[in-house]
Amino acid sequence: MRANFIFSEVWIGLRRNLTMTIAVVVTVAIGMALLGVGLMISSQISSMRDFWTDKVEVSVFLCKKNDAFPQCKTSGGVNEQEQADLKAEIEAMPQVEQVTFENAAEAYKNFRTQNANNTVLLSAIQVDDMPESFRVKLKDPNTYAAVIEALSGRPGVSNVINQKELLEKFFGLLEKLRWAALIIAIILVFAATLQIGNTVRLSAYNRRRETGIMRLVGASNLYIQLPFVMEGVISGLIGGVVAAMLLIVSKVFLFDAVQVALNNNSELAWETVASVISLTMVVGVIICVLASFFTLRRYLRV
Amino acid sequence: MIHFDNVTKVYVNQNRPALDHVSVDVDKGEFVFLVGPSGSGKSTFLRLVLKEERPNSGAIHVAGKDLARLSNFKIPHLRRRIGCVFQDFRLLPNKNVYENVAFALEVIGKPRRFIRKVVPEVVELVGLEGKAHRMPDELSGGEQQRVAMARAFVNRPMILLADEPTGNIDPATSIGIMKVLDRINRTGTTVVMATHDAAIVDSMRKRVVELEDGKIVRDQSRGVYGQAY
Numbered sequence: 001m002r003a004n005f006i007f008s009e010v011w012i013g014l015r016r017n018l019t020m021t022i023a024v025v026v027t028v029a030i031g032m033a034l035l036g037v038g039l040m041i042s043s044q045i046s047s048m049r050d051f052w053t054d055k056v057e058v059s060v061f062l063c064k065k066n067d068a069f070p071q072c073k074t075s076g077g078v079n080e081q082e083q084a085d086l087k088a089e090i091e092a093m094p095q096v097e098q099v100t101f102e103n104a105a106e107a108y109k110n111f112r113t114q115n116a117n118n119t120v121l122l123s124a125i126q127v128d129d130m131p132e133s134f135r136v137k138l139k140d141p142n143t144y145a146a147v148i149e150a151l152s153g154r155p156g157v158s159n160v161i162n163q164k165e166l167l168e169k170f171f172g173l174l175e176k177l178r179w180a181a182l183i184i185a186i187i188l189v190f191a192a193t194l195q196i197g198n199t200v201r202l203s204a205y206n207r208r209r210e211t212g213i214m215r216l217v218g219a220s221n222l223y224i225q226l227p228f229v230m231e232g233v234i235s236g237l238i239g240g241v242v243a244a245m246l247l248i249v250s251k252v253f254l255f256d257a258v259q260v261a262l263n264n265n266s267e268l269a270w271e272t273v274a275s276v277i278s279l280t281m282v283v284g285v286i287i288c289v290l291a292s293f294f295t296l297r298r299y300l301r302v
Numbered sequence: 303m304i305h306f307d308n309v310t311k312v313y314v315n316q317n318r319p320a321l322d323h324v325s326v327d328v329d330k331g332e333f334v335f336l337v338g339p340s341g342s343g344k345s346t347f348l349r350l351v352l353k354e355e356r357p358n359s360g361a362i363h364v365a366g367k368d369l370a371r372l373s374n375f376k377i378p379h380l381r382r383r384i385g386c387v388f389q390d391f392r393l394l395p396n397k398n399v400y401e402n403v404a405f406a407l408e409v410i411g412k413p414r415r416f417i418r419k420v421v422p423e424v425v426e427l428v429g430l431e432g433k434a435h436r437m438p439d440e441l442s443g444g445e446q447q448r449v450a451m452a453r454a455f456v457n458r459p460m461i462l463l464a465d466e467p468t469g470n471i472d473p474a475t476s477i478g479i480m481k482v483l484d485r486i487n488r489t490g491t492t493v494v495m496a497t498h499d500a501a502i503v504d505s506m507r508k509r510v511v512e513l514e515d516g517k518i519v520r521d522q523s524r525g526v527y528g529q530a531y
Binding site (some may be wrong): 006209210213214215216217218219220221223224230 | 350375377378379380381382383384386392394395405406408409410411453454457
């Protein structure tokens with residue numbers, strides 16, 4: 001009886017304020033989707049960081065014949081003596097954990113697997129085009145500065161690339177994206193709160209006869225307020241479902257696609273997506289309930 | 303049943319009190335007319351009984367409860383024991399007679415079976431049998447007021463407050479309304495009716511409490527509307 005009555009009231013309220021309800025649903029959906037995207041980016045950054053931190057290396061590329069690097073111009077590529085000296089010097093460094101030498105054939109093989117889809121690039125590049133390099137693994141990836149300093153400009157070295165630096169640039173970009181998503185989400189949540197407030201006020205005005213009579217015949221506050229709060233909950237839930245769909249779409253077509261393009265296998269787990277979705281739904285519904293409840297206290301004298 | 307002890311009510315931004323040291327007792331089962339010109343404090347009296355307003359001083363007891371000690375949370379329970387009828391009927395235009403009366407029970411969570419049983423009884427009591435499925439705009443003013451009375455009485459309140467119930471109704475129809483109020487009173491319900499209608503007060507010969515500028519100037523059993531000292 002009670003539930004029946006309240007749901008019919010809720011249905012009437014939602015239908016009467018259809019345009020406002022749609023506006024609330026859309027705002028909540030987009031706000032929650034952006035909140036979710038922000039959270040998903042966070043989780044993506046941390047999983048990628050874990051994945052990469054073990055693997056980052058400092059690459060010390062060696063000169064080849066006819067190399068374009070200025071410090072290689074004088075020599076006809078690195079000679080064996082220089083190469084042996086460099087290896088000994090790198091191994092002697094206290095920060096270094098391990099050094100491996102990658103010859104042109106290995107570099108070409110790695111290059112081929114990384115760019116397996118790019119046939120144009122593969123046909124243009126030959127084994128001879130690949131530089132040889134020392135791959136230096138550091139005990140602590142953060143101590144790269146001294147290593148680079150020591151090795152740059154040494155005879156036979158064309159250039160030194162720190163993968164971690166490249167990675168940090170990429171993470172920096174992701175972090176900016178995350179903050180942008182979260183800030184827009186906060187603004188939208190604010191807008192949604194105001195809209196829900198407005199919707200409830202309109203709803204309270206439309207139903208002032210009913211609520212007046214309910215008050216008069218002794219309906220409890222819960223009975224009077226619940227239909228309005230439920231309206232908020234339902235708009236919040238619908239918004240949450242739409243946001244969930246947007247998040248699933250963005251996981252499949254955005255996050256996973258980026259991972260594929262980066263040749264990275266730290267794909268976002270579905271469990272993460274599920275927990276992000278449930279969190280955004282809870283946040284959406286709580287916002288709706290609070291917004292309805294506080295406007296009710298202003299516009300519905302009990 | 304209703305006990306006012308030295309009650310004063312001053313509305314915000316007004317210098318003159320709406321009720322000025324009013325003391326009055328209404329016993330169980332009584333029928334009381336509250337008379338006096340507009341602004342004499344009749345409506346304020348009724349609003350205080352419902353705890354829609356709070357007095358500035360003095361104590362009010364309704365149905366054995368001290369209203370000053372009644373928490374906001376309990377106000378709905380007080381109001382379930384008080385029925386209300388107004389000059390403007392206050393029906394829901396999109397519900398028919400039956401639904402309007404049933405609404406009062408639905409919103410206090412009564413089971414549907416109970417509603418199906420009592421609503422037709424009350425609709426018959428107010429003389430609207432056969433009109434349960436009419437909409438309010440298909441009814442005359444007198445019939446609409448009967449619906450309002452059915453709604454006020456359907457929960458069997460201990461007290462029925464009527465604020466000028468015949469104010470919008472012609473004298474001939476008013477007699478019918480008063481008959482219904484009298485019938486409700488005979489079931490043991492205390493009735494307090496605020497009115498301007500001298501003819502009705504004179505014909506009923508019930509207790510009359512006259513207010514003027516917020517003060518009780520007359521309290522007479524079996525009284526009439528005008529001065530009858």
